[in-house]
Amino acid sequence: MAQYKLVRCTINGKKVEQMVDVRASLTDMLRNDYRMTSVKKGCEVGECGACNVLIDGECFNSCIYLAVWAEGKHIRTLEGLMSEDGELSDIQQAFIDEAAVQCGFCTPGVIMSAVEILESGRDYTDDELRKLLSGHLCRCTGYENILRAVRKTLDKRLGKV
Amino acid sequence: MVVGKSIKRIDAFDKVTGRTKYTDDLCDKSAYIAKVLHSTITHGKVLSIDVSEAEKIEGVIKIVTCFDVPKVYFPTAGHPWSTDESHQDVADRLLLTDVVRFYGDDIAAVVAENEVAAQQALRAIKVEYEEYPFVLDVEEAMSDSAPLIHKNYPNNILGHSSQSVGNYEEAIKEEGLIKFDNWYDTPTVQHCHIENHICYASMENGRLTVVTSTQIPHIVRRVVGQALSLDWGKIRVVKPYIGGGFGNKQDVLYEPLCAYLSTVVGGRLVKLDSSREETFVSQRVRHAIRSHIVTYTRPDGTFVARKLELFSNQGAYASHGHSIAAKGMGCFRQLYPCPNVEAECYTVFTNRPVAGAMRGYGIPQAMFAVESQIDDIAKGLNLSPLEIRKKNLMPVGYKDEFSKNVNYFDTFNQCIEKGKKYIDYDRKIEEYKNQSGNIRKGIGMAVFWYNTAVWPISLESSSSRMVLNQDGSISVQLGETEIGQGADTAFAQMAADAVGLTLDKVNVVSCQDTDVTPFGTGAYASRQTYVGGLTIKQTGEMLKMRILDYAGKLSGIDAAELDIVDNNIITVSDKKFVMDVAKLAITALYSMEDSRHITAESTYQIKSNAYSFGCCFADVEVDIRACKVKINDIINVHDCGTLINPALAEAQVHGGMSMGIGYALSEQEIFDSRTGRTLNNNLLDYKLSTFMDHPHLEAQFVENAEPTSAFGTKALGEPPACPVAPAIRNAVLNATGVAVNKIPMTPHVLFEEFSKSGLI
Numbered sequence: 001m002a003q004y005k006l007v008r009c010t011i012n013g014k015k016v017e018q019m020v021d022v023r024a025s026l027t028d029m030l031r032n033d034y035r036m037t038s039v040k041k042g043c044e045v046g047e048c049g050a051c052n053v054l055i056d057g058e059c060f061n062s063c064i065y066l067a068v069w070a071e072g073k074h075i076r077t078l079e080g081l082m083s084e085d086g087e088l089s090d091i092q093q094a095f096i097d098e099a100a101v102q103c104g105f106c107t108p109g110v111i112m113s114a115v116e117i118l119e120s121g122r123d124y125t126d127d128e129l130r131k132l133l134s135g136h137l138c139r140c141t142g143y144e145n146i147l148r149a150v151r152k153t154l155d156k157r158l159g160k161v
Numbered sequence: 162m163v164v165g166k167s168i169k170r171i172d173a174f175d176k177v178t179g180r181t182k183y184t185d186d187l188c189d190k191s192a193y194i195a196k197v198l199h200s201t202i203t204h205g206k207v208l209s210i211d212v213s214e215a216e217k218i219e220g221v222i223k224i225v226t227c228f229d230v231p232k233v234y235f236p237t238a239g240h241p242w243s244t245d246e247s248h249q250d251v252a253d254r255l256l257l258t259d260v261v262r263f264y265g266d267d268i269a270a271v272v273a274e275n276e277v278a279a280q281q282a283l284r285a286i287k288v289e290y291e292e293y294p295f296v297l298d299v300e301e302a303m304s305d306s307a308p309l310i311h312k313n314y315p316n317n318i319l320g321h322s323s324q325s326v327g328n329y330e331e332a333i334k335e336e337g338l339i340k341f342d343n344w345y346d347t348p349t350v351q352h353c354h355i356e357n358h359i360c361y362a363s364m365e366n367g368r369l370t371v372v373t374s375t376q377i378p379h380i381v382r383r384v385v386g387q388a389l390s391l392d393w394g395k396i397r398v399v400k401p402y403i404g405g406g407f408g409n410k411q412d413v414l415y416e417p418l419c420a421y422l423s424t425v426v427g428g429r430l431v432k433l434d435s436s437r438e439e440t441f442v443s444q445r446v447r448h449a450i451r452s453h454i455v456t457y458t459r460p461d462g463t464f465v466a467r468k469l470e471l472f473s474n475q476g477a478y479a480s481h482g483h484s485i486a487a488k489g490m491g492c493f494r495q496l497y498p499c500p501n502v503e504a505e506c507y508t509v510f511t512n513r514p515v516a517g518a519m520r521g522y523g524i525p526q527a528m529f530a531v532e533s534q535i536d537d538i539a540k541g542l543n544l545s546p547l548e549i550r551k552k553n554l555m556p557v558g559y560k561d562e563f564s565k566n567v568n569y570f571d572t573f574n575q576c577i578e579k580g581k582k583y584i585d586y587d588r589k590i591e592e593y594k595n596q597s598g599n600i601r602k603g604i605g606m607a608v609f610w611y612n613t614a615v616w617p618i619s620l621e622s623s624s625s626r627m628v629l630n631q632d633g634s635i636s637v638q639l640g641e642t643e644i645g646q647g648a649d650t651a652f653a654q655m656a657a658d659a660v661g662l663t664l665d666k667v668n669v670v671s672c673q674d675t676d677v678t679p680f681g682t683g684a685y686a687s688r689q690t691y692v693g694g695l696t697i698k699q700t701g702e703m704l705k706m707r708i709l710d711y712a713g714k715l716s717g718i719d720a721a722e723l724d725i726v727d728n729n730i731i732t733v734s735d736k737k738f739v740m741d742v743a744k745l746a747i748t749a750l751y752s753m754e755d756s757r758h759i760t761a762e763s764t765y766q767i768k769s770n771a772y773s774f775g776c777c778f779a780d781v782e783v784d785i786r787a788c789k790v791k792i793n794d795i796i797n798v799h800d801c802g803t804l805i806n807p808a809l810a811e812a813q814v815h816g817g818m819s820m821g822i823g824y825a826l827s828e829q830e831i832f833d834s835r836t837g838r839t840l841n842n843n844l845l846d847y848k849l850s851t852f853m854d855h856p857h858l859e860a861q862f863v864e865n866a867e868p869t870s871a872f873g874t875k876a877l878g879e880p881p882a883c884p885v886a887p888a889i890r891n892a893v894l895n896a897t898g899v900a901v902n903k904i905p906m907t908p909h910v911l912f913e914e915f916s917k918s919g920l921i
Contacts (some may be wrong), residue, residue: 002277023277037186038179040404042355043437047844052356078179092177096169099808102807102816103645104176105355105404111177137849139353139405142819144858145384145812 009070011036013082026060027051029067030077038078038108044135049136052109053077057118061135078108081115088157091118094149103141110136114150123158126151146149163664164872165653169810170650171669172402181402184359184374185434192361192432193222195422196414198269198286199443200261203512203837204295204308207259207268207288213270214469216284220278223426224286225753226269227257230421231561235388235523238481239377239411239518240314250905251319253311256388257419262310262477264838272422272431272667295512295837299451301473310477310510319475320508323722328421328492332466333894338457341538345530346903347886348829349449349474350644352519353849356404358444359521362420364428371418372399376406376644381416388417389424391416393882394421400673404642407820408518409445409490412480418908420824433760441842445517446830447486448508449474452530462542462549464499471506471527473516480517483508484618487529492610494530495561512837514830518685520817521879524611525824527885529904532607537900545590547577547893550608564617564770570725570865572774573608576798579861580606580778589780599785602793603896607887608776614688614767621767623692624679625700627656629708629759631745631750631846633728634666639696640681641673641689646878647809652697654805655872659701660708661725662742679762687773687876688807691867696765698871703761706853711749711757712739729751769869773876775799777821777884779893785920788911790826792895797881798858803866803873814899817881823850825886827905848905 008017011034018033027044029034030053039062042050046064053062054076081089091114094100101107110133117124117132124132127149130143139148155161200207210226225833237248245251257267267276269286269911273279296302302317303898307735310317337368353435360373369391375381378400386393403410419433423608453470473486486506490724494502551574581587589604596602614621626638637656643649649669657667671677681693712730713720716739723730724741730739749757780794797814804810829839841847860881868874893911895902899918903910915921 005643030199031185031835032190036179037182040183040356041185041434042357042404043844045843045845047435047437078177079746082178088177095177096173099167099170099330099812101170101173101176102182102355102647102812103328103403103405103643104172105183107181134852137353137355137851139355139407139820139849140816142815142817142850142858143852143855144815147852 005068007071008069009072010074021072022068026062026065026067026070030062031071036077036079038086040105040108041045042105044081049109052108052136054112054116057119059113068112078111081111091149091153094153098145098149098152100141100145100149105119106138107138110138110146116151117150118157124154162658162712164445164658164805165803166806167840168654168664168806170647171653172671178372183356183402183404184361184372187363187372187401188432189430192430193272193274193839194276195419195427195431195433196271196283197267198271200264200266200268200294200772202261203291205261205262205290205292208291209289210269211287212881215282218281218285220274220277221271221282223272224255224282225422225425227259230256231390233390235387235417237384237413239380239413239685240481242383243293250566251482253479256421263514264836266477267418267443268404270418270422272527286535295835297511297513297832297834299474299509299511301454302509308511314510317510318507319479319641320486320911321505322483322490323505324490324494325503329466329501329503332501333341333457335465337460337828338462338465339542341456341541343537344536344902345452347450347526347529349440349513349906350447350824350828350845351830352409354405354407354408354409356550356729357440358410358414358436359434360416360419360424361430361534362744363430364423368395368397369420369423370397370399371420372401374403374410376410376640376642376685378675379640379680380682382675382907384413385420385636389421389512393782400783402671403644406684407520408685411518412445414444432684436437437844438842441830441847442514445480446476446514447519448516448523448526450486450489450526453525454530454534456534456538458538460542460543462544462552464497464553469500469504471492473506473508474694475508475510475511476513476515477510477669478515480515484849485523489523492524492527493531496555498555498559513832513838516671520882522686524883526881529608529887529890532884533890533902536605536891536894542893546606546885554608564612566612566770566772566902568772569868570800571802572800572863572865574775576776576800577861579863579918580776583859583861584778584780584794585779600782601785601792602782603892603894604778604780605888605891605893605895606776606778607884607891608879609774609883611876611880612775613691613771614772615686616768616770621688621692621695622764624680624762624764625696626679626762627700627704627760629704629746630731631747633741633746634668635660635704636668636670638670638678639692639693640673640679642673642685643671644684646813647806648684648689649804650809652693655697656701658704659698664727666728668759687878687880689773690874691870691876692765692767694871694874695767696763699765700724700761700763704759707759707761708742708745710747711759715745715748716740726839770865771869771875773801773880774886775880779888779892781889781896783811783893783896785807785897785915788908790889790906792822792856792889794856795859796885798861798863799877799880800863800865801877801880802875803864804862805874810862811860813877814881815858818858818885819850819855820882820886822855822889824888825906827907829905859892
């Protein structure tokens with residue numbers, strides 16, 4: 001029999017609470033209970049990175065993170081990235097400008113990893129960026145334009161261009 | 162004019178904000194969950210299925226087994242239907258089967274209130290089988306002692322065809338010829354779109370609605386109708402945005418079963434979401450093909466006679482079947498025309514997962530064999546790989562008698578020149594001579610043959626509809642589908658130019674709904690920009706004529722004297738402003754005297770399938786002791802005619818190159834020879850290229866406007882994946898002197914090859 005537990009957390013800046021099946025993944029909770037459908041299911045075993053979200057500032061594959069572990073955590077999904085008045089963040093705009101989006105299914109997860117990278121305030125070489133992003137599988141882009149979008153945004157934030 | 166400009170994708174904003182809705186995002190939470198029970202034997206018969214324990218599980222609504230479903234066989238290939246029975250696809254699938262033909266075949270299905278109950282029920286079902294011997298290898302499957310997988314297909318041969326030019330046997334008697342006789346192997350690989358296949362179905366007013374992640378909504382409607390013995394008009398198929406397809410979703414997958422399950426629970430909403438593991442095993446894969454090529458040349462490298470034998474591993478069911486091998490064979494006599502050619506190909510059933518369409522449709526396999534042998538010949542004759550290609554490649558003006566395709570331009574040489582220049586070929590060829598030591602560098606290249614759409618196998622046609630809205634914008638609908646490649650953006654650009662509007666005045670209706678979308682067969686054969694462009698131009702001109710006709714009436718100027726440029730109606734002769742389209746549109750709709758709803762719809766028929774050629778150059782570094790290949794630089798050059806959107810074209814090439822790199826170095830499904838089971842049915846053990854496995858991917862173009870095309874464009878969707886693996890293989894040959902005739906060139910394969918040749 002299913003067991004339920006109250007999970008209180010913050011999603012994209014908003015405090016929420018919900019009774020959650022203790023067996024549910026964070027992906028399930030975000031998609032089904034909060035309709036955060038940017039959180040995608042590509043494998044559900046932590047291989048593809050499509051369900052990646054930020055938990056207290058750190059990237060996790062939400063498919064292998066239990067919903068009940070989210071208690072007290074600050075969770076950020078792609079839905080939270082655009083400003084209230086509809087202005088895109090720099091990294092979202094860069095994905096558009098660099099043609100880094102194709103089918104778009106891996107896009108939300110990759111952008112959230114890029115956010116973690118950008119918010120570190122550090123500079124990285126291209127090889128380091130490739131390693132940091134390598135938890136995401138993409139079949140459409142060959143990763144080329146995604147890397148360029150992240151590189152350009154990083155350089156801009158660091159005042160290099 | 163917006164054709165030719167790198168317009169930002171029209172769907173990019175929604176995709177970077179996460180609001181694009183894919184199938185699962187649209188499905189109501191109330192849906193029942195369906196799960197499929199897959200066989201745990203490779204070949205045999207289901208004797209009985211005991212569902213008594215499974216039915217007791219709370220939340221289980223219905224269990225259907227292979228003994229319950231109608232015995233109606235249906236085809237699944239995403240081909241246009243043929244009304245000629247002899248050309249119809251093989252109908253060999255049942256919704257659920259009692260004869261198991263591969264490990265993972267579909268034998269029962271559970272409908273439950275939730276996923277957990279459905280999974281528990283699957284585990285509680287008890288199946289009793291009678292096992293038969295199985296066969297995984299094509300040559301074994303063709304032997305007389307092999308188990309027969311489908312009756313009516315002796316020696317498991319699904320298809321066999323041949324081609325002959327000149328007189329091979331006579332030609333090889335010429336004195337002084339040099340013979341090259343080689344075998345080449347390509348693996349079973351999977352499409353690995355990141356969104357697994359998913360669909361949901363329900364009934365409304367006595368009709369079935371199926372929402373599915375597919376490339377081919379109109380074909381899905383037909384096959385669901387065939388499988389369920391329903392009138393095709395009783396079925397509505399809806400295709401939302403999809404998370405990639407690459408050919409797997411150019412097959413009808415679980416739509417018929419999902420629709421059937423809805424009918425057995427009173428038309429309630431049923432969702433069937435495949436797991437990654439099911440995607441690898443129980444859907445479609447790329448055909449593993451073994452090719453045997455014999456080439457007789459003169460010492461100067463002139464080809465005198467060539468022979469090809471091609472063996473294609475179909476797996477357990479026919480799906481796209483022999484078409485793939487036949488396409489691979491078809492290019493053999495064309496790419497390097499030779500006066501004496503004999504070619505034959507076999508497509509053979511085995512007890513492996515089912516092979517279907519995958520990006521390139523037989524050409525990546527054919528190019529690996531053909532382009533590898535060209536380098537083997539060059540090496541044997543001590544000629545440059547470029548020289549021997551230039552000597553024998555399809556010349557300008559070549560006409561294929563079957564398709565009537567003409568090679569109008571000097572594409573191959575133009576592409577090769579660009580590739581050479583980028584990779585610094587001549588200097589590197591010199592630099593990489595006489596290397597010793599553990600790390601050795603090499604440079605290699607390959608060309609490829611491809612064509613656009615499927616004429617003359619079927620008459621290509623495509624339909625579009627345009628509706629003028631009150632604000633002077635138009636809504637555009639096509640049956641051709643956006644699957645991530647950027648089709649909608651290209652359609653919008655072409656429609657804008659065809660009518661004379663700016664891009665912001667064009668709304669492409671992305672979602673296909675067979676109840677309202679004009680007929681079109683969908684995303685395959687790299688056809689859509691080509692065939693879609695032709696219908697867009699035709700319909701756009703019809704719409705424009707109707708707008709101008711009304712403008713003539715309003716202005717008193719002869720419609721033939723009017724044109725539309727940038728949303729304005731102007732006079733042709735002196736370019737004078739007459740009125741804007743928005744004004745006309747609102748007048749036309751709400752006129753008290755002559756109200757017109759200005760729309761246009763038309764079908765274009767295309768009897769051509771334009772050649773689309775190009776090449777790849779790769780610069781690699783081989784660590785001999787580690788048996789590892791690292792790509793230092795790589796470029797694809799394509800002549801896909803006029804580029805509609807250069808930035809998106811480049812992005813398309815990147816994705817194909819990535820798929821080609823995986824094909825060359827890491828990707829393969831591995832089958833257990835003892836059980837027939839697929840051992841690496843997940844993205845951890847199946848080695849898809851990651852961010853770390855690529856260097857920069859360079860994509861360049863030669864733009865020779867295709868004369869048969871409305872906007873000068875032709876195939877680009879699949880071609881990028883075609884030349885990459887042989888280019889990398891030839892670079893390894895250049896680096897090490899070792900001809901590796903099998904991909905993927907994993908350390909296991911290279912260790913064997915390097916050991917044999919004494920390198921280690």
